[in-house]
Amino acid sequence: MSEPEPQELGAEVVSGSVATTDDSLEMTKAMYENMCRQLNMDRQTELLGYQTYLEVRQRCSLEGDVIKWLCCALYMVCRSSSIPTVDSKDAVVRGNGVSLNNLLRCGHMSIYDFMTKIKQWCDMANLPQQFVNEIETLERKFGITFTLYKRYRTIFDKIFSCPPNEKKHCKYVSRHGNHAHGKCSYIKLHDICWLLFLCAKNQKPSHTVDLVTSFNLMICCIDLIYNNVLAEKRTDLINSKFEGLPSNWTELDFRHKPHCILDYFCDMTEEAKAMKATTFRQIMSSFFQASTIYGKKDTMLGLLANENLERNLKSLNISYEQYVLSVGEFDERILSAYDAGEHTVLNDQSLRPPVTPLTRKQDLPAQPAMAGDKFEPVRNATNNVKQLIAFGRITEPTDFVKQAGEEVIAKLLSIIEDMKQNFLAKYPSTEARSRFRLAKSFYFYLLNQILQAEIHNKPDIDLKRLLVQKISLDIFNITLMACCVELVLEAYKTELKFPWVLECFSISAFEFQKIIEIVVRHGSHEGCLNRSLIKHLNSIEETCLERMAWARNSTVWSMIASAQLPLPTCLMVDMDRSAGALQIFLRKVYLLGWLRIQKLCMELSLSEETHEYIWHIFEHSITHETELMKDRHLDQNIMCAIYIYIRVKRMEDPKFSDIMRAYRNQPQAVNSVYREVFIGINADGEPEVKDIIHFYNSTYVPVIRQFAIDYLNVTPDVSGRISDLQLSPHPKERAAQPKKVTQNHSLFVSQMSKNEIQQSPNQMVYSFCRSPAKDLQAMNEKVRGGKRMLSFGDEPGLGGIVEMKRARLTQINAVMDDRCLQSAEQRPAVATKAGVGCAGGEHET
Template structure:
């Protein structure tokens, strides 16, 4: 096979140039002008938007409806201008007084389509990062509200009912509440409750930066409206099946007393009640003072009285409209104005659980028994917070940790105090102190668990000496505390996303990634870290390994500079029992790279031997051409490794565009990975970026070309290996740990090879699709102390055990259907507790 010419290795340049003739340009101009007239836009903003639209259309291929891209251009132009208000005091309105919802209506564009297109527009128009951050905030805020509305709808239907003479699902004629005066109808009741929540959450935005707090505020609003309905004796609006009703609510002499129903809907009742007594009351007091609502300000009743209801609804609408125009956000009243079915794409998006990272999937806890149900974000968040709150009773280091001595503990508490002050200074919420206290409680718990494990692994070492040594490690304490803070922020679903904690506490990504596996290992005991929180930690560990730890200012580069080059291969770091921090880091990077190579090759339908070859190319780029990773992303080098293999092999397909398309199906994929690849530093010290094609042609190929040609053109020896090149085998994951089916049964599901099953004399094993029913019967008798419980229906006398059987089978099936547990070469089996063995596999700290 002859060597390919250097020119042959170049990637095709994906040109986005669009040829526009005069007629087409005239049609575009006419459509754009008519759109701006409908929106009553000023001429200057109109021209700015049109110039940007034309400039982007000449550089990029705009797929889809032209008016949707015009919508993005207009929105961007409006958001980058402001209008002074008549209120004075230097107040301005963002968005040029153009309502986003009105813009979407004129462009016949759904909210989901806008959220998708505007992110692409930010890339294509090279908008500043500040504006990109605004778009991300807009997306996050609306996503939280959308998820809350789905929960709002469920709760309202539980409490209230539509009278027979009303149409429950009638759409609103308008969003302004201009309806006939009279008693509060069911539809208007829904309307005023949702408006009250929207205005309340915008009154103190710093108090609603997370999903759980916003949910608590929402149920406070529902609780208030419910009490107003009871006070008005509107029994026609009450759902008689609601379990939270007072026993005498239907009697003629019923007199309303304050009746709290928060506990009917909230797992975190105490936190919700605290909000009701403080923040919510303050917000309502401000509403009464500003005449945003009318009624009895002391009892907060009378809101639905005939003389107050209509003006309350109108006033809340006006207040909310002023807010929306001032900040240029979605008008979230639209959620109550339309059926949920009209937001199908948003429904699918919000009910999709977070993606599962590729690494350590085998160690994730089993799916809950109700895994077949759709993911419910609000319930998931409150469950996470509740689980972490269980450790809130721990307010100081445990007695075991205190054995390190008063001086060491005093130093530890001083470090925590310093971290807390940094957090309180940067966390934008009055809830900051309670959030940090929860993180601190979990920190004390984890510290105890980690140190107890150290003692178990080193039984001969002096206890106090070990405790003093470990507790005195400053960077360990800081990163562990930061990780606990990250878990609390994730549990509450705040707007502050990783790597915010790194910036807050001035921690390097390289140091932070070290603590994650330790936290996962010791925090998953007793169920304190559930599946979603562990997935989150795995995801941010991957973020550190793939990108953050390779930043130009990372400590990794100092370690590389002092290391013997080339860097060690996977085989070398895997066999090195005395591996240092750099070796362990590389071990994780290699495994992550291999898993992503496998997935991409599978998406591209490349033959089964191809991933191994691409692995060798990728590993060489890390060991010998390490600078290819500086300020760059692991996935950029993986995609280039795949493509240079394809070009050297002279394959017709896939094209680089196919690789990018396949990459978008990976759980970690973001557009910026292939749109913005670091190239150089300009004269002003700012990074210069270009697309991945440019990076491949001008940076990757010159450094990797000769190795790839030599590697792919050498003659393999008898074993099939390239004999004259030092090649390392691809990484292998540890075997999956057995997963417990339920907390009430000592049963585990695991993947076991035939040999493992045959070599388990101390376990009772039932192998699906292979074992006879008597094996399951024997397992039942052991678990139940001799009582029969389950069968697979191949014997008489099932009686009342059928339902129990179905429940356990569904629980086992939830685990078996878990894609993280699947393996083509292994056999699923259920085992009783007792012979499962230890943690298995080496986990480095």
């Protein structure tokens, strides 16, 4: 077959904006100007917003209603400006004084539509990462409030009742105190309680950066309003079926006494009661002092009295409006206009556990049966926190760990104290101390579990010497502690998302990913890490492997620079029982790449044979053209590998656009992966990014083209072997089998037929009721000796191991026939079938 011309491998270029007539552009401008008039926009901001829209329109195709894109452009410009306040030299007003809700109303956009569009706008307008982070925080904060509102409605209806002469639901109206004067109605009661919570959480934002704390604050607000209703003897507003009512509440001589209902709604009652006695009381005192609310300051009653109700509603509305305009966020009062169970355009997706990652699915616990089989974010977060709090009793290293000696333990505690000070300085919440204290307790627990397992696998070594050796690894202690902090923040559903923890403690993604497998393995004992927390860690590991560990400043590049190139193949790292840090990293990268190649190819309806070809192209890009990964994403190289295969094979379909469409169905997919690909450093020293098709044509094809042509066009010889290409089989994920039969993951059993026995000369088999006890003992010793544990600087590098392997591999044909490939792939599976719990070297018996 003749070699195709270079341009034949090029990808089709997706065109930019569709040409429009002058008339349509004039209509667009008129529409935009009308929107600005409605918002009372200043002229400078108006012009800048429209210019931004035109610039993006020239580069990208803006599909759908143009007014929505105009809203995004205007919001971006407003959000980028800030106005100093009169009362404080440091305070500023964000959002140019424009209500985000009014902006969306002018653009006929729902909040859900806005969040979808503004994310796309961030990509197309190449906005700085700081702005992208602000949008993500905005979405997450609103997601927390929306989730809380759904719980609020449920709890409110359990406590209060709508009188027969009132309508329970009505349309949202302007909250400016335009309510009819008189006794408190059901609707006013609903509104003032929700308003009180919104103002309370904004009074001290540092107290409510997570879902669990915000929920406790909301319950405190409901509890206060409930006591006010009792004090006013409004029996018509009380739900008589509520089990928390005082026994004599309907009697004429009923006298109100402080009554707490937190026990009925909080799974973490002690934490909620502590907030009620401290933070909540401080917030209410500040409200009374600033005349934000009126009533009896000492008892916090009288809020619903006829003389106070209307001005409390008006005052709380004004206070909240000032806050919303100052920060440019959503007006969360609109939630009270909807039945949260029926409203469809808002969602709490940002609070859900991550979509199940492709790797390590076999390590996930079974899905728990929840009430009604329906995910409930508050309950899920509370359960996560309670499981971690169960280890809060551990306040210092265990006696087993202390055997390392006072000097070693003192150094360990010094490292933890330094991390604590970093955390307290950077975590934006007064709950920082309690959060770190919980993380430290879990750290002590995990440290004990990990070191106990390490000793168990090396029973003949000197105990103190091994403890000293392992505990003295600073990076191990730092990454383990950081991982525990990340788990606590995720359990509470904080607004701070990974990689904040890496930035807080100055840890590289390459080092952090090494601790995750160890934490998952030992943190799943006693049920301390549930399914959602393990999924969270697995997602973080994939994020490190796919992108963060390949950043230009990553430590992996210094390791690659000192290694013998090309890098070891999948076959080399899969069959190595004494691999170094770089080899273990590549092993994980290869497995992740293979699983994603399979999923993408299946989405594209490509044959299984095709998967293998694409895998080898991808592997070649890692081993021989490693620079393709620098400051780039694993998925970018995978998509390019698929397309270059299609081009060399002269297939009509799929197109590159089809590959991107299929990619969006992957659990880890984000638009920026194909919209923003690193191309190089420009003349100003700044990174230049373009779309993935530009990367494919200008960067990928020139370096991969010849290999792909030689590999895909080569003809096998008469023996069926390919003699001029060194290839390796794709990685094989450790199977979910064999099944565990104990709770501590220590013993696994699988069934096997007679013809499966002794298929390998090195295989060890123990048959129940037949084999002698010495066979099981020998098997256990074999597994203990072969299992790999910690690898934080005390492991061998690539060095002589890889050289020896390469020398050995040159003596055999690089591409084995099907029988040899099958043998290489089945070796770990044979041990599994034999009943040994060490499939892939991951578990011990």
